[in-house]
Amino acid sequence: MKDEVNYLHFLKEIGVDTIPRPLAVQLKDALAPSSFVPSPPTRETAVDLAARFKEMAAQVAACAKCGLGKTRNKAVFGAGNIETDLMFIGEGPGFDEDQQGIPFVGRAGQLLTKIINAIELDRKDVYITNIVKCRPPGNRDPLPEEAAACHPYLAEQIRLIQPKIICTLGRHASQVILNTTESISRLRGRFHIINGIRVMPTYHPAYLLRNPGGKRPVWEDMQKIRDYLKENSDMYQRNGHGRDNRSR
Ligand code: SF4
Numbered sequence: 001m002k003d004e005v006n007y008l009h010f011l012k013e014i015g016v017d018t019i020p021r022p023l024a025v026q027l028k029d030a031l032a033p034s035s036f037v038p039s040p041p042t043r044e045t046a047v048d049l050a051a052r053f054k055e056m057a058a059q060v061a062a063c064a065k066c067g068l069g070k071t072r073n074k075a076v077f078g079a080g081n082i083e084t085d086l087m088f089i090g091e092g093p094g095f096d097e098d099q100q101g102i103p104f105v106g107r108a109g110q111l112l113t114k115i116i117n118a119i120e121l122d123r124k125d126v127y128i129t130n131i132v133k134c135r136p137p138g139n140r141d142p143l144p145e146e147a148a149a150c151h152p153y154l155a156e157q158i159r160l161i162q163p164k165i166i167c168t169l170g171r172h173a174s175q176v177i178l179n180t181t182e183s184i185s186r187l188r189g190r191f192h193i194i195n196g197i198r199v200m201p202t203y204h205p206a207y208l209l210r211n212p213g214g215k216r217p218v219w220e221d222m223q224k225i226r227d228y229l230k231e232n233s234d235m236y237q238r239n240g241h242g243r244d245n246r247s248r
């Protein structure tokens with residue numbers, strides 16, 4: 001009953017007036033290796049994280065390692081709390097993000113913000129980035145060679161942040177991170193353990209804008225993330241989000 005009440009609050013939070021039908025999704029407990037999640041996920045304690053992220057953002061802003069560097073307006077490195085336990089990864093910047101240089105700021109981004117708020121967090125509590133840092137023309141999926149060229153930036157972001165959970169948004173990001181061709185409907189709904197990090201694939205907010213019925217499974221995925229973090233992270237207790245306060 002408590003979950004149902006929470007779900008109704010979640011729907012209200014993300015702007016849904018009608019209750020979508022639940023999706024029945026059966027998932028297997030298979031784990032997949034992935035070169036996109038670095039191993040071992042050790043952190044260099046001496047590193048000045050803020051300076052390292054600033055340096056990488058400057059590298060990305062000038063990057064021309066793949067063809068997307070030629071067509072972008074602004075590179076979109078990532079945004080949020082670099083000391084977080086929760087990281088969101090989408091596939092790539094869209095039109096609004098390319099204009100502003102900030103991830104998830106369009107309509108889908110606004111919905112993502114509401115989803116984050118629904119699990120009692122703010123955008124400033126989490127880190128948000130994409131598989132590729134430059135907009136694929138026409139919002140197409142990034143090509144494998146583009147994702148491969150951009151991989152070192154993402155791998156370094158993950159290595160430095162060391163999130164307890166990565167939430168992959170949509171089919172493409174989920175398949176890249178989990179190194180699989182399984183459909184998002186089969187991948188979502190459970191944690192996949194990759195090099196010690198829990199990966200929760202879920203539907204992309206842009207998909208939810210077109211398919212409101214996907215909001216219930218997303219809410220189920222978000223509850224699993226929230227519940228795990230409440231048990232295993234001090235994110236919900238922290239105010240200052242200082243690394244010194246983070247339990248590991
Ligand atoms: S998508 Fe990544 S690899 Fe390609 S140009 Fe942009 S930053 Fe460089």
